[in-house]
Each structure stands twice: as structure tokens, then as C-alpha cells.
Amino acid sequence: MDTQTVVATGAGCAACPIHHVANLLKLGVTMDNWDFVVALAGNPNTGKSTVFNALTGLRQHTGNWPGKTVTRAEGGFEYGGHRYKLVDLPGTYSLLAASPDEEAARDFILFGRPDVTVVVVDATRIERNLNLVLQVLEITDRVVVCLNLMDEARRHGLAVDDRTLARELGVPVVPASARYREGLDGLLRAVSDVATGHVVCQPRRIHNEPPELKAAVAAITARIAAVFPGLPNARWVALRLLDGDEHIIQAMRKGELGELGGVGPTEPSAPETVQVGGLR
Amino acid sequence: MTISRDAHVEDVLTTARTLRSNLGSDFHEQWVEAVYSTAARIADRTVTKPGEKARVTLDRTIDRLVTSRLWGFPIMFLLFAVMFWLTISGANVPSAFLSWLLIDTLYPLLRHGAAAIGLPWWLWGLLIDGMYLGTAWVVSVMLPPMAIFFPLFTLLEDFGYLPRVAFNLDWLFKRAGAHGKQAMTTMMGFGCNAAGVVATRIIDSPRERLIAILTNNFALCNGRWPTQILIATLFIGSLVPAHLAGLASAMAVVGVAGLGVVLTFAIAWSLSRTVLRGQVSTFSLELPPYRPPRILQTLYTSVIDRTILVLWRAVVWALPAGALIWLTSNIHIGGRSIAEHLVALLNPVGLFVGLNGVILLAYVLAIPANEIVIPTVLMLTVLVTGATGIGQGAGVMFNLEDTNQLLSLLRSGGWTLLTGINLMLFSLIHNPCSTTIYTIYKETASAKWTTVAALMPVALGFMVTFLVAQVWRLMIGVG
Numbered sequence: 001m002d003t004q005t006v007v008a009t010g011a012g013c014a015a016c017p018i019h020h021v022a023n024l025l026k027l028g029v030t031m032d033n034w035d036f037v038v039a040l041a042g043n044p045n046t047g048k049s050t051v052f053n054a055l056t057g058l059r060q061h062t063g064n065w066p067g068k069t070v071t072r073a074e075g076g077f078e079y080g081g082h083r084y085k086l087v088d089l090p091g092t093y094s095l096l097a098a099s100p101d102e103e104a105a106r107d108f109i110l111f112g113r114p115d116v117t118v119v120v121v122d123a124t125r126i127e128r129n130l131n132l133v134l135q136v137l138e139i140t141d142r143v144v145v146c147l148n149l150m151d152e153a154r155r156h157g158l159a160v161d162d163r164t165l166a167r168e169l170g171v172p173v174v175p176a177s178a179r180y181r182e183g184l185d186g187l188l189r190a191v192s193d194v195a196t197g198h199v200v201c202q203p204r205r206i207h208n209e210p211p212e213l214k215a216a217v218a219a220i221t222a223r224i225a226a227v228f229p230g231l232p233n234a235r236w237v238a239l240r241l242l243d244g245d246e247h248i249i250q251a252m253r254k255g256e257l258g259e260l261g262g263v264g265p266t267e268p269s270a271p272e273t274v275q276v277g278g279l280r
Numbered sequence: 281m282t283i284s285r286d287a288h289v290e291d292v293l294t295t296a297r298t299l300r301s302n303l304g305s306d307f308h309e310q311w312v313e314a315v316y317s318t319a320a321r322i323a324d325r326t327v328t329k330p331g332e333k334a335r336v337t338l339d340r341t342i343d344r345l346v347t348s349r350l351w352g353f354p355i356m357f358l359l360f361a362v363m364f365w366l367t368i369s370g371a372n373v374p375s376a377f378l379s380w381l382l383i384d385t386l387y388p389l390l391r392h393g394a395a396a397i398g399l400p401w402w403l404w405g406l407l408i409d410g411m412y413l414g415t416a417w418v419v420s421v422m423l424p425p426m427a428i429f430f431p432l433f434t435l436l437e438d439f440g441y442l443p444r445v446a447f448n449l450d451w452l453f454k455r456a457g458a459h460g461k462q463a464m465t466t467m468m469g470f471g472c473n474a475a476g477v478v479a480t481r482i483i484d485s486p487r488e489r490l491i492a493i494l495t496n497n498f499a500l501c502n503g504r505w506p507t508q509i510l511i512a513t514l515f516i517g518s519l520v521p522a523h524l525a526g527l528a529s530a531m532a533v534v535g536v537a538g539l540g541v542v543l544t545f546a547i548a549w550s551l552s553r554t555v556l557r558g559q560v561s562t563f564s565l566e567l568p569p570y571r572p573p574r575i576l577q578t579l580y581t582s583v584i585d586r587t588i589l590v591l592w593r594a595v596v597w598a599l600p601a602g603a604l605i606w607l608t609s610n611i612h613i614g615g616r617s618i619a620e621h622l623v624a625l626l627n628p629v630g631l632f633v634g635l636n637g638v639i640l641l642a643y644v645l646a647i648p649a650n651e652i653v654i655p656t657v658l659m660l661t662v663l664v665t666g667a668t669g670i671g672q673g674a675g676v677m678f679n680l681e682d683t684n685q686l687l688s689l690l691r692s693g694g695w696t697l698l699t700g701i702n703l704m705l706f707s708l709i710h711n712p713c714s715t716t717i718y719t720i721y722k723e724t725a726s727a728k729w730t731t732v733a734a735l736m737p738v739a740l741g742f743m744v745t746f747l748v749a750q751v752w753r754l755m756i757g758v759g
Binding site: 162 | 286292303312318319320326329569571
């Protein structure tokens with residue numbers, strides 16, 4: 001053990017990718033000029049606000065009851081040289097927009113186009129939480145699953161295999177106990193990997209629906225893809241159209257949906273398109 | 281924007297409509313079913329449970345007890361009573377210390393200082409007797425109970441007890457035609473009504489949400505706890521032997537808070553059967569697992585988030601209110617101060633409903649913040665009774681640690697047990713503070729419902745205090 005080694009380690013630490021939490025700079029509410037937007041979704045009472053506070057250094061009130069966060073909270077942090085804006089969405093069980101808070105969460109993931117959506121999952125209630133994860137995966141493929149409350153799962157004698165879960169879902173899964181600040185470094189790394197495109201997700205999509213439904217969805221998906229090429233969630237939009245979701249129908253008519261593809265709405269087979277109203 | 285794109289969009293929509301009618305109505309369920317079965321399969325592969333653990337059984341045992349039909353309500357009342365008792369009996373010492381520091385020590389120093397540098401009397405009167413003393417009073421009376429009550433409440437919340445309260449109350453809300461989630465917003469209202477009104481966003485149905493907003497004011501907010509606690513200590517505590525005084529006062533406060541909950545149900549019931557008729561919607565309430573509360577973090581967040589914030593709001597309002605009170609008591613018209621004129625004007629109405637003019641004027645002056653009702657009442661009482669030797673002069677707010685002295689001051693102002701009880705009732709049932717009214721307007725975006733929310737409780741408050749006064753006079757013959 002000579003001094004040389006110690007110095008070398010110290011200098012290397014800052015650059016070493018394992019040295020994550022030290023790279024975290026909590027920015028509180030100052031979050032102008034962000035590089036990436038990260039949304040925090042999840043079932044009620046899974047610890048979204050605790051994760052939010054741990055990353056931003058803000059002290060948004062947390063409480064042990066579902067439905068505590070009714071307004072959207074925003075904060076910022078800096079990690080690995082990038083600035084992130086973190087948006088804490090209201091907790092929901094699904095994204096089928098039955099209530100205003102579900103709609104708020106859904107709209108943000110769909111129209112706010114976050115660079116990464118972190119779904120905070122209660123490790124003691126995997127099955128019910130996965131319903132939401134699967135729905136999020138239908139909308140966006142840039143997802144990180146934060147397997148929170150691992151301490152509680154351990155206490156309940158539950159063993160959760162995060163690697164199998166990651167393989168099944170096709171997105172990074174990070175076990176954590178946000179209350180005790182465990183696993184946050186892994187979460188930060190996963191978020192930055194997905195945000196920077198270092199890791200490309202291959203999300204699990206639902207494929208066990210009845211054949212007639214599958215055919216109908218496929219037919220509409222193809223048509224949507226023709227009108228809005230590059231739309232990442234055409235299949236999900238098709239499902240919502242089939243469901244008669246007025247909100248999505250309006251969004252399509254107004255062209256809000258087209259902007260989501262990153263490319264403007266294009267005309268697939270008619271080059272003589274009449275352009276009106278300026279540049280696009 | 282392209283014309284042909286619109287045509288293509290309409291084409292997609294038409295296709296969707298056609299396919300939808302072919303698929304039949306259970307399409308939505310089919311898809312949800314597909315999601316659920318996928319989730320179940322994945323969960324099955326990733327989670328291994330080596331049998332039920334003792335911890336789960338403990339959780340269930342606690343749940344069975346605190347949500348039981350028989351024990352649920354008694355446990356609930358007991359827990360809250362203990363909380364209030366701890367707050368009431370624990371706040372005395374720090375309160376006395378703060379008032380010694382701010383009022384007995386610092387205040388004379390400031391006054392001498394002002395006299396020494398030759399400030400005109402009206403300026404130091406306004407600044408020191410009005411603004412400084414008003415604020416000092418609010419701090420010394422409000423800070424200690426809040427610093428005890430909020431951490432206790434937050435600990436209960438962190439532990440996971442609040443959803444159980446909601447569970448216990450759910451069927452009552454449903455009976456009243458309101459949404460079960462209103463139990464949660466009512467709980468929030470016990471901290472602050474403005475926060476409770478914002479929290480009603482968790483209720484999906486506009487009808488039930490409006491009911492929750494209109495009745496949130498009946499959850500006794502923290503600005504009104506000091507009034508309740510002080511008046512209960514003075515009038516109820518003095519009815520029983522000294523060693524039981526704390527307990528009796530705590531029970532009286534719990535009783536008033538409980539009356540607020542009863543009123544919430546009653547008003548919700550009558551609203552949902554008259555102007556706000558409609559279906560009761562169902563919802564699923566998740567009972568979260570009990571978690572060991574994080575004591576230090578809870579203390580920190582409840583002190584910073586709640587205590588300091590609420591106190592700050594009180595101070596911000598107390599400064600101008602202190603000045604206003606001092607002015608009304610020191611500007612004389614026709615030989616009497618404005619405050620005296622107003623008290624004389626309001627006195628007949630006040631006495632009619634078992635209160636008095638001083639209390640009514642205090643409530644008018646204290647619309648911005650319920651927190652300053654008590655200091656205003658005391659100051660005006662001194663002014664009206666012309667009591668000498670207590671306090672420092674007209675329009676000077678002060679504190680009296682000796683409850684006997686305080687009680688005899690109020691008695692000399694014509695207060696009886698009825699006045700005390702009716703003040704507690706009126707403090708529960710009157711208009712929301714200006715912050716809450718503004719929040720209601722923002723949340724409902726309706727001037728009509730905001731007016732209803734502001735005036736309905738005042739009307740009800742006068743009705744209740746009047747009825748109590750009438751019954752009291754019939755039964756006891758005095759008052």
C-alpha cells in the first residue's frame with residue numbers, strides 16, 4: 001500500500017463509471033438548459049416521490065398513501081456531464097385514461113416525449129405493477145424499470161430476479177430501496193445509458209391478444225405508419241383508436257401525433273401534395 | 281399542414297371505426313386481459329416466494345384490528361385523542377418560554393429602544409405594539425403545538441395508518457353520496473384546508489369533487505387548532521380537577537373536530553340529494569404495507585415543510601393585521617376608537633347567537649388568517665373592558681401565561697361558558713380563510729361555487745351558535 005496507488009485511485013475515481021453517486025449533482029428546481037427529460041411513472045405508493053427527492057435534492061412531501069402526488073413536480077439533476085429534467089408524474093394503475101391523473105401521466109409520456117421514462121415498480125407487488133410497465137412499453141421503448149422497495153420484498157421473503165425481469169421486459173431493470181438510498185447509482189447509470197443511446201431497449205410488446213384483435217390492430221397500425229412514418233408507438237395509437245379514445249382521435253386530427261414521430265407528417269404515395277400554411 | 285394528410289387521417293379513423301364495430305364490445309376487456317396474463321406470466325418467472333412470512337401475518341393482524349367494525353372507530357378516536365393530548369400538554373412549556381423571550385424580554389427592550397432614539401409615539405405604536413407584538417404572539421402560541429402536532433401526524437402517515445382511516449370512513453362517505461377518496465382530502469384538510477382543496481384532484485367525478493371541495497372547510501385546519509386548544513383549556517379544563525384538565529380539554533377538541541366530520545357527512549348528504557345529485561362512483565383503495573417510520577427524516581420534513589411554512593404564512597398575515605388592529609384601536613372618532621364603535625355595532629348580533637361583538641369583529645379582521653383570531657379577541661377585550669394593569673394599553677396585543685388571569689379578564693368582558701363553547705363551534709363553522717377561498721376559485725373556476733363555499737359555512741355557523749344559545753338559555757337560564 002503506497003501513496004502512489006492511493007493517489008492514482010483518487011484521480012481515477014471521478015472518471016470511473018462505478019463512481020456514480022459522486023457524479024450526481026442535485027440541482028433542485030433550477031433546471032434550465034437540460035439535455036434530457038426523464039419522466040417518473042409508476043403505480044401509486046411505490047416511492048416515486050422518494051426517488052424524485054433522492055435525485056433532485058428537493059424535499060417534496062412523501063407519504064405512505066396512494067394518490068399523494070396530485071400535481072406534477074419537476075426538478076433537475078446533473079449526472080455524467082449531462083443535465084436532466086426529472087418530472088414526477090401522478091401514480092396510476094393503468095394508462096387507459098379513465099381519470100384525469102391517468103390522462104395526465106399518459107399525455108406526458110406520449111406528448112411530452114421524455115427521453116427516458118423510469119417506471120418505479122413495487123418489488124412486493126410485481127404482477128400488478130407490471131400491468132402498467134407493459135402499457136408504458138407499448139407507448140415508448142426508452143424505459144428503465146426501477147425495482148423499488150427491495151428491502152420490503154426481502155423482509156417479506158420474496159426473491160425477485162431482476163435479470164430475468166430485464167430479459168423478459170427488454171429494458172434495464174435496477175433493484176433499489178430509495179428510502180435507504182440503495183440502488184440509486186445503478187438507476188442513474190441505466191437512465192444515462194438509455195438517454196445517451198448507449199443502451200437500446202427492445203421492449204416486450206403484448207402479443208397474446210385474440211387473433212381477430214391482433215389482425216385489426218395490425219391493419220390500423222399499417223395505415224398509421226403509412227401516414228406518420230417513424231411514429232414509435234403506432235401500434236399503441238391503433239389500439240386507442242380501436243377503443244374510440246376521443247383524446248387520441250383529436251390529437252391525430254390536429255397533427256400533434258405526427259410531430260411525435262420526429263419527422264413531419266408525410267404523404268406516402270402522392271408526391272403532388274399541396275402544401276398550405278407555411279413551411280410544413 | 282397538408283390537405284391530403286387530413287384526408288388520410290380521416291381514412292385511418294374510419295377504418296378504426298369500422299373494425300371496432302366488427303370486433304364487438306368486449307374488445308377493451310380482451311386487450312386488458314392480454315396485458316394482465318402477460319404480467320402474470322412474467323411475474324411468475326421472476327418472483328419466488330418461500331411461503332408466507334411472519335411479517336405479512338403481523339400486517340394482517342394490525343389491519344384486522346384497526347379496520348375492524350368493532351375496534352376501528354374506537355382505535356381511531358383514541359389515537360387522535362392521544363395526539364391532541366400530547367400536543368396540548370406538551371406545548372405549554374415551550375410556549376411559555378417563547379412568550380417570555382419575545383414578549384416579556386424583547387418587547388420592553390424594543391419599546392425602550394424606540395423611546396431612546398426618539399421615534400414618534402404613533403410610529404413605535406404601529407411598529408412595535410401593532411406589528412411586532414402581533415407577530416410575536418402568533419409565533420409563541422402557534423409554533424410549539426405545530427412543532428409537536430405535525431411530526432406526530434406525519435409519523436402516522438409514514439407508518440401507513442391514514443389509508444386505514446380512509447377505509448374506515450369510506451362507507452360513511454358513500455352513504456352520504458360522496459366519494460370514498462374524500463376521506464383522504466378531509467385528512468389533508470386537518471392540516472390545511474387550501475391543501476385539502478387541491479388534494480380533491482384525486483377525485484375523478486366532478487360532482488363528487490365539488491362536494492369534497494365545499495365540505496373541506498369542516499376539517500378543522502391547523503390555524504384553528506390554537507383557538508380550540510386555548511378556549512378548551514380555559515373554559516372546559518377549568519370545569520374539572522386540575523389533574524384531569526389536560527385530558528378534558530383534549531376530549532373537547534376531539535369532540536369539535538369530530539363534529540366537523542359529522543357536518544362533512546351531513547352537508548355532503550344534503551348536497552348530493554339536492555343540487556348535486558348523481559351516481560356514486562366506486563374506486564379501489566389500496567392499503568399500503570405498514571412501514572417503519574423514518575423518525576429523523578419525518579421530523580425534518582414535517583418541521584421544514586409544514587411547520588415553518590404554515591408559521592411563515594401566519595407571520596406574513598399577522599404583520600399587517602397587527603398594524604390594522606392597532607390603527608382601529610387608536611384612531612378615535614367622537615371620543616371612541618373605531619374598534620369600539622365596531623364592537624358596539626356588532627355586540628347585539630353577537631350576544632344574540634351566544635357570542636359577542638368582540639368575537640365577531642375579530643373574525644372580520646382575521647379573514648386573511650384564522651391564526652390571529654385569539655390575539656385579536658384578547659386585545660379587543662382589554663380595550664372594551666378598559667381593564668388596567670393587564671397589557672400595555674389600547675390596541676396592544678399581549679400574552680397572559682397565567683390562565684386564571686386570562687379567564688378572569690374574559691369573564692370581566694362578559695364571557696361565560698356558553699361564549700367559550702360557541703366560540704369553539706364558530707371557529708369550526710365559519711368561512712374559509714382567504715387563501716382557501718382563492719384556492720377554491722382556482723380549482724372550481726366558478727365564482728358561483730366559490731361564493732357558496734364561502735357563505736354557506738358562515739350561515740351554518742350562525743345557525744348552530746344561535747340554536748346552542750337558545751337551548752342553553754332555556755336549560756340553564758343564563759348566558
